[in-house]
Amino acid sequence: xxxxxxxxxxxxxxxxxxxxxxxxxxxxxxxxxxxxxxxxxxxxxxxxxxxxxxxxxxxxxxxxxxxxxxxxxxxxxxxxxxxxxxxxxxxxxxxxxxxxxxxxxxxxxxxxxxxxxxxxxxxxxxxxxxxxxxxxxxxxxxxxxxxxxxxxxxxxxxxxxxxxxxxxxxxxxxxxxxxxxxxxxxxxxxxxxxxxxxxxxxxxxxxxxxxxxxxxxxxxxxxxxxxxxxxxxxxxxxxxxxxxxxxxxxxxxxxxxxxxxxxxxxxxxxxxxxxxxxxxxxxxxxxxxxxxxxxxxxxxxxxxxxxxxxxxxxxxxxxxxxxxxxxxxxxxxxxxxxxxxxxxxxxxxxxxxxxxxxxxxxxxxxxxxxxxxxxxxxxxxxxxxxxxxxxxxxxxxxxxxxxxxxxxxxxxxxxxxxxxxxxxxxxxxxxxxxxxxxxxxxx
Amino acid sequence: xxxxxxxxxxxxxxxxxxxxxxxxxxxxxxxxxxxxxxxxxxxxxxxxxxxxxxxxxxxxxxxxxxxxxxxxxxxxxxxxxxxxxxxxxxxxxxxxxxxxxxxxxxxxxxxxxxxxxxxxxxxxxxxxxxxxxxxxxxxxxxxxxxxxxxxxxxxxxxxxxxxxxxxxxxxxxxxxxxxxxxxxxxxxxxxx
Numbered sequence: 183x184x185x186x187x188x189x190x191x192x193x194x195x196x197x198x199x200x201x202x203x204x205x206x207x208x209x210x211x212x213x214x215x216x217x218x219x220x221x222x223x224x225x226x227x228x229x230x231x232x233x234x235x236x237x238x239x240x241x242x243x244x245x246x247x248x249x250x251x252x253x254x255x256x257x258x259x260x261x262x263x264x265x266x267x268x269x270x271x272x273x274x275x276x277x278x279x280x281x282x283x284x285x286x287x288x289x290x291x292x293x294x295x296x297x298x299x300x301x302x303x304x305x306x307x308x309x310x311x312x313x314x315x316x317x318x319x320x321x322x323x324x325x326x327x328x329x330x331x332x333x334x335x336x337x338x339x340x341x342x343x344x345x346x347x348x349x350x351x352x353x354x355x356x357x358x359x360x361x362x363x364x365x366x367x368x369x370x371x372x373x374x375x376x377x378x379x380x381x382x383x384x385x386x387x388x389x390x391x392x393x394x395x396x397x398x399x400x401x402x403x404x405x406x407x408x409x410x411x412x413x414x415x416x417x418x419x420x421x422x423x424x425x426x427x428x429x430x431x432x433x434x435x436x437x438x439x440x441x442x443x444x445x446x447x448x449x450x451x452x453x454x455x456x457x458x459x460x461x462x463x464x465x466x467x468x469x470x471x472x473x474x475x476x477x478x479x480x481x482x483x484x485x486x487x488x489x490x491x492x493x494x495x496x497x498x499x500x501x502x503x504x505x506x507x508x509x510x511x512x513x514x515x516x517x518x519x520x521x522x523x524x525x526x527x528x529x530x531x532x533x534x535x536x537x538x539x540x541x542x543x544x545x546x547x548x549x550x551x552x553x554x555x556x557x558x559x560x561x562x563x564x565x566x567x568x569x570x571x572x573x574x575x576x577x578x579x580x581x582x583x584x585x586x587x588x589x590x591x592x593x594x595x596x597x598x599x600x601x602x603x604x605x606x607x608x609x610x611x612x613x614x615x616x617x618x619x620x621x622x623x624x625x
Numbered sequence: 626x627x628x629x630x631x632x633x634x635x636x637x638x639x640x641x642x643x644x645x646x647x648x649x650x651x652x653x654x655x656x657x658x659x660x661x662x663x664x665x666x667x668x669x670x671x672x673x674x675x676x677x678x679x680x681x682x683x684x685x686x687x688x689x690x691x692x693x694x695x696x697x698x699x700x701x702x703x704x705x706x707x708x709x710x711x712x713x714x715x716x717x718x719x720x721x722x723x724x725x726x727x728x729x730x731x732x733x734x735x736x737x738x739x740x741x742x743x744x745x746x747x748x749x750x751x752x753x754x755x756x757x758x759x760x761x762x763x764x765x766x767x768x769x770x771x772x773x774x775x776x777x778x779x780x781x782x783x784x785x786x787x788x789x790x791x792x793x794x795x796x797x798x799x800x801x802x803x804x805x806x807x808x809x810x811x812x813x814x815x816x817x
Contacts (some may be wrong), residue, residue, distance in 0.1 A: 261699070265716070266720075267716040267717075267719040267720045268716065268719075270719040270720075270721065270726065270768040271724065271726050271728055271774055271813075272726060272768060272770065272813055273728070273742050273743055273767065273811075273813075273816075274742075274747065275767040275768025275769075275770070276767075276768070279768065313738075316737070320737055320795070347697075349697055350697070351698070375686070402780075532700070621792070623794060
């Protein structure tokens with residue numbers, strides 16, 4: 183009997199080892215090894231284990247480097263107010279023993295779904311206490327405030343305080359909810375492109391260089407559509423996208439074909455939750471994201487749509503108006519999205535389309551979630567929809583303050599119900615940060 | 626020319642000292658002492674900072690009046706303040722090496738995080754404040770690691786240093802004058 187037990191134990195152990203060993207080394211699906219559900223930021227790439235766990239050997243620097251590989255530039259662009267380099271000074275050794283602020287995973291632990299809060303933070307909310315327990319000495323107004331409220335009350339953010347720092351609050355105090363002068367960035371990059379490329383000739387439908395054997399009845403409509411696009415205006419013909427490196431015609435160009443010319447947009451897109459599965463930083467080849475894979479609510483009929491460039495931009499019409507509103511609303515099915523058509527923002531967008539207000543006055547989904555920005559004299563569109571999404575204070579400068587006061591923006595973004603209603607009505611609460619900053623300046 | 630020589634000497638010392646500590650931290654016979662090392666580092670830091678303060682910020686903001694200097698230089702499209710330049714340099718060093726570190730601290734800091742924290746910092750900043758013109762050197766252990774810590778007086782070299790600190794709403798001291806010790810440069814070198 184004893185011998186039989188040993189045999190069964192040995193066989194079972196070998197079988198289990200074999201199965202797990204095969205899964206670890208050779209199998210594509212390594213779901214068995216996921217120790218806990220990843221955060222909302224990473225679940226899409228949960229099976230690309232080696233994107234983060236780049237080596238089985240080494241210490242905490244392996245994960246730290248993995249975090250920085252994707253997020254370093256964003257932190258730098260946000261003027262990270264708590265960068266690692268501020269904590270390496272030996273004078274902080276005692277603090278680091280309590281809270282190791284040098285490693286991202288100290289606060290953002292992955293695979294801890296049950297204790298992961300907003301922003302992917304796995305620490306208790308009052309972590310600011312460890313270094314700022316004496317805050318009330320310099321800021322008497324903060325006396326008695328709980329440390330769990332620092333970041334949750336619309337006042338501070340650990341990394342990005344570009345819209346929340348004290349002098350900024352003072353500078354923008356006392357303005358009306360709706361600014362008298364609004365920022366209207368309008369992109370006219372075609373004109374500047376043509377000025378820089380005087381040899382480029384605009385193309386017409388007859389110029390289409392689609393091979394004759396590929397022409398069908400449907401293609402005739404497509405070439406007409408193409409001839410009306412910016413692509414034709416700047417001399418981009420059919421083969422520019424449809425031919426591969428060997429000059430062979432591809433009926434379906436590769437997913438990343440747009441990146442040949444729109445590199446920045448592609449990079450931003452692959453940094454977003456829409457495109458991150460296609461990022462070259464992911465260690466395995468993944469299919470494009472679809473609504474069905476997401477944790478958010480979507481329309482049933484949209485579940486299997488691939489999230490690629492052409493998901494929002496029909497390649498033969500390049501209609502940015504569709505991409506700005508309808509593309510989003512055809513998939514997303516949540517309260518905020520569905521209330522958009524009842525909002526003042528949408529009414530302005532309708533008026534703009536009817537020519538009743540100047541271009542750039544309308545507020546679309548893209549106006550806030552893919553805001554325009556100026557770079558090198560050109561107006562660009564941010565193609566990472568998550569760039570300013572969380573924490574939502576990131577929207578204050580990139581979106582809200584183009585039209586609204588800082589005070590209104592802070593109050594509105596702190597009001598969850600107002601966000602759900604898509605800003606129909608006024609903020610129901612007032613965040614006192616500007617009042618406190620102004621009061622201290624006067625003192 | 627004197628300044629150039631000093632910078633060349635400082636850079637050479639820095640290079641050799643880094644090479645020394647890079648070989649297990651042991652000082653070879655005839656090598657330089659930690660104090661020589663920190664003195665040289667400080668000479669370079671102090672010279673660069675004075676040049677930036679006078680030839681860049683002072684000239685462009687006061688004499689030629691073509692641009693302002695501002696704490697929020699990105700938002701204001703202005704020049705970074707000399708103290709900010711100094712900190713950015715220190716943070717960049719912190720990203721590249723742990724062979725030495727430095728910071729700017731004060732008994733009267735605008736940002737309370739820059740007040741002295743360790744016992745040696747407290748003692749040293751008080752010493753340089755009470756003994757103008759003198760440096761302070763001491764060893765201390767932080768996080769289980771022994772350090773040679775040198776503290777050098779940081780003096781208001783031009784009027785704007787004093788006036789800016791005096792006017793700042795977060796400054797605990799409002800009567801600085803040119804030539805006053807406003808704080809100290811703390812340089813640490815790990816020993817052993």
